[in-house]
Amino acid sequence: MSPLLTVLVVLSGGVAAGVIGSLTGLGGGLVIVPLLTLVLHMPVPEAVGVSLFGVIATSTGAAPRFVGTGLANVRVGLFLQMAASSGALLGALVSHRVPAHFLFLIFGAVMLYSAVMSFIPTASDVTGAAVSSPFAGRLRLASRYQQDGRWVEYRVTGVVPAFGVMIGAGFLSALLGIGSGVFKVLAMDKLMRLPFKVSTATSNFMIGMTAATSAGYYLSHGDIPPLTAGAVILGVIVGAYVGGHLMKKLSSRLLRRVFAVVLSLVALQMLLKGFGL
Amino acid sequence: MNALIEHRRRITAGILRVSIALCLGLLLIGVGIFLLRGDERTPANPSGSLFDILGAVLHRGEALHAGAFLVAGLLVLLLTPVARLVAGIYVSARARDGLYVLIGLVVLALVVAGLLIGQAGG
Numbered sequence: 017m018s019p020l021l022t023v024l025v026v027l028s029g030g031v032a033a034g035v036i037g038s039l040t041g042l043g044g045g046l047v048i049v050p051l052l053t054l055v056l057h058m059p060v061p062e063a064v065g066v067s068l069f070g071v072i073a074t075s076t077g078a079a080p081r082f083v084g085t086g087l088a089n090v091r092v093g094l095f096l097q098m099a100a101s102s103g104a105l106l107g108a109l110v111s112h113r114v115p116a117h118f119l120f121l122i123f124g125a126v127m128l129y130s131a132v133m134s135f136i137p138t139a140s141d142v143t144g145a146a147v148s149s150p151f152a153g154r155l156r157l158a159s160r161y162q163q164d165g166r167w168v169e170y171r172v173t174g175v176v177p178a179f180g181v182m183i184g185a186g187f188l189s190a191l192l193g194i195g196s197g198v199f200k201v202l203a204m205d206k207l208m209r210l211p212f213k214v215s216t217a218t219s220n221f222m223i224g225m226t227a228a229t230s231a232g233y234y235l236s237h238g239d240i241p242p243l244t245a246g247a248v249i250l251g252v253i254v255g256a257y258v259g260g261h262l263m264k265k266l267s268s269r270l271l272r273r274v275f276a277v278v279l280s281l282v283a284l285q286m287l288l289k290g291f292g293l
Numbered sequence: 294m295n296a297l298i299e300h301r302r303r304i305t306a307g308i309l310r311v312s313i314a315l316c317l318g319l320l321l322i323g324v325g326i327f328l329l330r331g332d333e334r335t336p337a338n339p340s341g342s343l344f345d346i347l348g349a350v351l352h353r354g355e356a357l358h359a360g361a362f363l364v365a366g367l368l369v370l371l372l373t374p375v376a377r378l379v380a381g382i383y384v385s386a387r388a389r390d391g392l393y394v395l396i397g398l399v400v401l402a403l404v405v406a407g408l409l410i411g412q413a414g415g
Contacts (some may be wrong), residue, residue: 019335023324062338069367073316076373079309090301090381094396101403108407155392224374225400229407231371236411238340242363243327246320249370253317 022056023247029055030070030251031258036275037074038259044074044252045194046127050282052244053120054289060116065234066245067193068227073249075195075224077256086161087217089210092172095155097222099179100200101229103186108233111191120290123192127283130198131276145209149173152208161214170214174207181207190230195223300387304380312373316366323362336360342412343368375404 017025029051033044045067052063148158148171157172181203185196197219204215234240327336336359339346346364354361382397 020328022335023328069370072370072374076309076313076370079305079377091393094381094393094400097400098396098403101400101407105403105407105410109410221377225378225404228371228374229404232404232408233411235346235367235371236340236342236408238338240367241338242323242336242360242367245367246323246363249316249366250320250324253313 017056019243023243025056026051026244026247027251030248031255032251033070033248034074034077034252034255034257035259035262036255037252038078038256039262039275044070044255045192046130046279046282048248048252049123049193050286054282054285056244058241058244060119061112061234061237061239062241062244064111064119064191064193065231065237065239066241066248068190068231068234069240069245070248070252071189071193071195071227072224072231073252074256075220075227077253078220079224087213088221089157089159089172089214089218090221091155091159092157092204092208092210093218093221095157095175096179096182096200096204096218097225099182100186100189100196100222100226103183103188104190104226104229105186105233106183107187107190108230111230112237114191117290117292119191120286122188124283124285124287124290126188126192126194127279127286131279131283133198133202135273135276145171145173147171147173149175151175159214161211163213168211170211171209173209178203178207186226186229189223189226190233195227197223301380301384304384305377308373308376308380312369312376316369316373319362319366319369323359323366326357326362327359330359336363339364340412343408345412375401378404 029048030044033047033051036047037044048067048070049063052058052066053060058066152158152172152175155175157175158170160167160169162168181199185199185203188194188199189196200219200222201215204210204218205212208215210218339349339360346368350361350365350368352361354365378397378401382394382401385393385397
């Protein structure tokens with residue numbers, strides 16, 4: 017494929033990733049990595065590295081939506097980020113030692129999991145845990161956010177198990193080039209009992225930093241083709257902008273389900289490649 | 294406290310706006326130069342320390358190499374979450390919140406470690 021055609025294909029893929037990411041809340045990495053490996057036959061470490069830059073672009077592009085709303089709990093984000101960045105560093109370190117077919121298998125499994133989660137209704141927990149755990153109390157994690165003009169106070173619990181999940185989320189993010197938002201939100205929502213909106217906003221705050229930890233590794237290791245990465249990022253930013261406007265006109269629930277079906281099909285293809293079929 | 298939150302909001306919003314605009318501008322120039330020159334050779338992958346990569350960007354940027362602008366755009370994007378983190382540490386320091394200054398510094402150290410280990414070929 018000529019460099020010009022590669023730029024056009026990657027740019028289109030980036031736009032698709034940005035649109036889908038902003039409409040469904042699922043990370044663009046689930047689109048970018050299969051595109052780069054299955055369509056453009058790029059080596060897995062390069063595809064993962066490029067995708068991590070796409071993840072930073074998605075997170076940065078979506079961030080203004082959350083800034084100033086008071087939804088992101090910065091203390092929770094910073095505390096859990098120690099775990100996510102440690103996991104990301106570990107994931108980046110082992111990434112070049114994991115055989116490509118094994119990575120395809122893990123990626124396929126994570127995609128299938130994300131697809132299944134898309135069909136499960138999201139929680140609408142507003143107030144969160146009834147009381148803060150002693151550890152969460154010492155870390156002063158309880159906070160409040162504004163909803164419909166009034167302040168909603170919430171407590172926090174389950175800090176230690178969530179910390180453990182974040183190590184795994186960071187590890188997978190670095191290994192597979194994804195944001196791991198689905199795991200981060202799950203840990204904050206189900207284990208820490210944070211209100212769902214707070215979990216989503218805090219996850220967005222964390223995703224960029226997790227991706228930056230391992231993207232720095234891939235960049236200095238020489239795994240980032242600048243033209244491909246540049247085209248992906250441009251596409252993602254444009255796609256996120258378009259998606260933000262489409263969101264007002266389309267049913268995001270329906271789109272999420274359609275995307276989940278597409279995700280399942282690509283996951284099967286990744287699994288088949290992983291099994292050498 | 295409200296003034297502090299507003300201060301944090303303004304710093305974060307400013308960082309995000311400037312970095313996205315700068316990143317987009319640099320990447321557009323890079324892709325534009327590549328397409329206009331009709332160069333069949335794709336820019337090489339950067340590697341080494343942040344200073345090595347920055348040095349190469351400045352050196353090649355003078356000759357208007359597409360790769361220099363593309364890598365500069367990537368660096369701006371990579372440093373955006375780091376800048377948000379540094380801003381968070383600064384705001385925590387102003388609030389005399391020692392625990393979260395320390396936690397922020399640990400996270401910053403992990404991000405920097407990623408760069409250092411990658412350059413060492415780990």
